[in-house]
Amino acid sequence: ADQFAKYAIESLASIGVKWIVFGSETNKIETLTNILHEVESQEKDPSKSWAQNSAYALQPNDILGIQYIKYCQKYGIIPLSIKRSAQFKSATQTRKDYFEKRTNEFLSEYFILNQQWSSYYPYLRLFLLMSDPSKIEQYFLVSEGIEYRLVEAAKKERTWEGFLSRTISKTYTRARIQRVCLFIMLQIEKQEMKNHDHFSCAIVLGFNGHGRQYLKEIDRSRVYTRFRALPPFLKRVHLKSKFLYESVMDKNVKDTIYVL
Structure with missing residues (x-):
């Protein structure tokens, strides 16, 4: 949550955003x-997550909201919240229901069956087995010896769910394991992230009429609308992500990310 909020708020601050709105179970900015x-x-235990260091039983959106507030304070952005309730199904649950054929809420054009963690596991497993743990340790978010836990699980399990069952614990949540595995597959190292520890820019994915007008009004020097304009590090990350995404597809995906 801390990493996600940090880069998200930095990006929004770079284009002059004054307010953000997020969903929250508590729905009280003052309380959060x-x-x-x-x-x-x-004083915090460095082996535990931010939430684990808290005495409060916080819900996921509250945990993320607290981090939004933290970085909003740093950049002078006003945080607002809306009530998050069970009637709003999470993205994770929506995907799970679809892939398990428990919902007809969305058409298949919005979901790609190959884009599941299980599709990537053969590559991840082979990479873990073929790599020295000292090399794996260099990748971003790999810490506290988790590389050995991942390698041992890869040796014993041939399925993604089996791999997760051996790696998840009170210390290593499913979400954390997934994030670590993603950075391993993308081969993005800690030193790279340290050298590029801020995201003071915005990459345009799309816009409506209001967005078009806003883009006309702000300083565009930190707004990227073309791949060729990206800094070298972001180009590498974009290409690695694209290649990884395509690796489980039957054909290459047309690159339509930048729309201006």
Whole structure:
């Protein structure tokens, strides 16, 4: 949550955003702000996540919201929240229901069957088995010896779910395992992220009429609308992501990310 909020808010701040709105189970900015200040002032166990260092039983959107507030304070952005309830199905649950054929809510054009973690596991497994743990340790988010846990699980399990069952624990949540595995597959190293520790720009994915007008009004020097304009590091990340995405497809995907 901390990493996600950091780069998201940095990007929005770079184009002059003054307010952000996020979903929250608590739906009280003041309460979340007080929790933020309380936890930030305490001594933390570095082996635990931010949420695990908190005495509060926080819901996922509240955890992310607290991090939004943290970085909004840094950049002078006003955070607002809307009530998040069970009637709003999460993206994770929506995908799960679709792939398990439990919903007809979306048409198949919005989902690609190959784009599941299980499709990537053969590559991930082989990469873990063929790599020295000291090399794996260099990748971003790999810490506390988790590389050995991943390698051992890869030796014993030939399925993604089996691999997860051996790697998930109170310390290593499913979400954390997935994030670590993604950076391993993309081969993005800690030193690279350290050298590019800020995301003070915005990459345009699409816009409506209001967005078009906003783009006309802001400083466009930090707005990227073409691949060739990206800094070298972001070009590498984009290409690696595209190649990885295509690796489980029957054909290459047309690159239509930049639309201006």
